[in-house]
Amino acid sequence: MKKILLLGSGELGKEFVIAAQRLGQYVVAVDSYENAPAMQVAQSFEVINMLDGEALDAIVEKHQPDFIVPEIEAIRTERFYTYEKQGITVVPSAKAANYTMNRKAIRDLAAKELGLKTADYRYATSAEELQRAVQEIGMPCVVKPLMSSSGKGQSVIKETADIQKAWNYAVEGSRGDIIEVIAEAFVSFNSEITLLTVTQNNQLPTLFCPPIGHRQERGDYQESWQPAHVSSEQLATACEMAKKVTEALGGAGIFGVEFFLADDGVYFSELSPRPHDTGMVTLANTQNFNEFELHLRAILSLPIDEITLERNGASAVILAQKESNKVSYNGIEEVAGKSKTDLRIFSKPTSRPYRRMGVVLTYDAVNSSIEDIVVRAKELAGKIEVNDF
Numbered sequence: 092m093k094k095i096l097l098l099g100s101g102e103l104g105k106e107f108v109i110a111a112q113r114l115g116q117y118v119v120a121v122d123s124y125e126n127a128p129a130m131q132v133a134q135s136f137e138v139i140n141m142l143d144g145e146a147l148d149a150i151v152e153k154h155q156p157d158f159i160v161p162e163i164e165a166i167r168t169e170r171f172y173t174y175e176k177q178g179i180t181v182v183p184s185a186k187a188a189n190y191t192m193n194r195k196a197i198r199d200l201a202a203k204e205l206g207l208k209t210a211d212y213r214y215a216t217s218a219e220e221l222q223r224a225v226q227e228i229g230m231p232c233v234v235k236p237l238m239s240s241s242g243k244g245q246s247v248i249k250e251t252a253d254i255q256k257a258w259n260y261a262v263e264g265s266r267g268d269i270i271e272v273i274a275e276a277f278v279s280f281n282s283e284i285t286l287l288t289v290t291q292n293n294q295l296p297t298l299f300c301p302p303i304g305h306r307q308e309r310g311d312y313q314e315s316w317q318p319a320h321v322s323s324e325q326l327a328t329a330c331e332m333a334k335k336v337t338e339a340l341g342g343a344g345i346f347g348v349e350f351f352l353a354d355d356g357v358y359f360s361e362l363s364p365r366p367h368d369t370g371m372v373t374l375a376n377t378q379n380f381n382e383f384e385l386h387l388r389a390i391l392s393l394p395i396d397e398i399t400l401e402r403n404g405a406s407a408v409i410l411a412q413k414e415s416n417k418v419s420y421n422g423i424e425e426v427a428g429k430s431k432t433d434l435r436i437f438s439k440p441t442s443r444p445y446r447r448m449g450v451v452l453t454y455d456a457v458n459s460s461i462e463d464i465v466v467r468a469k470e471l472a473g474k475i476e477v478n479d480f
């Protein structure tokens with residue numbers, strides 16, 4: 092049995108812990124608040140501020156884990172290099188977690204070092220610098236804090252009057268201590284995908300899951316589906332780029348590599364060195380192993396014979412509308428009564444506007460219409476109401 096220190100205990104962590112429990116592992120789930128989803132199913136838990144390096148050191152020292160598995164980006168990841176030197180395996184690697192928590196590190200690696208095609212981009216540390224950046228890359232463009240996730244602090248500049256607003260919004264939405272933003276040329280893509288990529292130990296080959304399509308609003312995913320319609324040329328290009336970037340980051344585990352598919356080619360956007368939110372569609376048993384099981388197997392160096400598409404599926408998010416610390420749900424019975432449908436409520440102890448509280452999962456046979464499955468997921472997610480009790 093291995094001891095896993097899971098840093099971040101949201102919905103993705105919860106499914107990962109379930110996968111770990113099923114293979115007899117021990118998990119200490121960590122987050123900034125009590126009763127977080129993954130804590131509800133782990134053997135043990137800790138509540139700390141993960142951006143506090145000393146607090147991190149203390150729990151690593153206390154639990155002496157075999158593996159540290161980051162589940163969110165907002166962690167004092169610089170400390171990971173030290174843990175790695177102490178002989179702890181940071182998943183997938185200290186470099187992967189550290190580079191991806193800062194958009195600058197991962198973007199420069201992808202675009203400059205590895206030569207992957209990305210949107211044109213500039214960095215800015217003030218509203219004036221942002222103005223210059225916008226002049227250079229043109230409008231519309233997308234502004235994001237260097238440190239943020241799930242669309243926090245992200246906005247689109249369409250005219251000069253938006254620049255100051257975009258700067259203020261990015262600063263407000265920035266996590267961590269760096270006040271700097273990236274401005275990216277707006278890519279008018281036809282679709283976007285997540286390519287779940289599994290790197291393995293012992294010289295075993297990198298594996299790819301069938302591509303996942305998704306739709307985003309406010310920088311956060313609303314529906315995802317698998318498989319996405321992608322031409323074989325585009326898929327081959329995406330796989331090649333995913334292989335390059337995951338190899339450069341090192342280690343074993345699953346990565347969610349995000350791409351924009353446009354008329355002028357495939358753009359690398361960013362990646363998560365961990366299960367991806369859009370990959371929750373694999374909870375509809377679209378594959379022989381879901382993304383959490385794949386992450387665990389890769390970490391433990393367990394064989395993954397192959398990854399196969401078992402059926403088509405979709406996920407649609409259930410969002411809260413208001414703040415509450417007494418959350419309950421209406422409509423579960425109605426959704427549960429539908430065929431080829433399932434759902435997950437994450438059991439987050441509190442809600443706030445737009446907080447993701449659950450997902451509805453729909454599926455059908457491999458040759459069925461993906462469009463119909465997505466429509467069904469979306470419609471059924473709309474039937475679940477997050478309420479006070």
Ligand SMILES: Nc1ncnc2c1ncn2[C@@H]1O[C@H](COP(=O)(O)OP(=O)(O)OP(=O)(O)O)[C@@H](O)[C@H]1O
Nearest residue numbers: 210233239240241242243275276277278307310361
């Ligand atoms: N340069 C761009 N051109 C067009 N759309 C973009 C661009 N950058 C981001 N977007 C849109 O915004 C979404 C969120 O962007 P991104 O993935 O960079 O944000 P994030 O905060 O890291 O989100 P998450 O952590 O949930 O992956 C993208 O999936 C895409 O729909």
Ligand SMILES: NCC(=O)N[C@@H]1O[C@H](COP(=O)([O-])[O-])[C@@H](O)[C@H]1O
Nearest residue numbers: 099100101102103104241368446447
């Ligand atoms: N795009 C990243 C992502 O989906 N992360 C997932 O959301 C949780 C935070 O949710 P919360 O903000 O509702 O606590 C994280 O812990 C992770 O599971």
Ligand SMILES: [Mg+2]
Nearest residue numbers: 241349360361
């Ligand atoms: Mg993203």
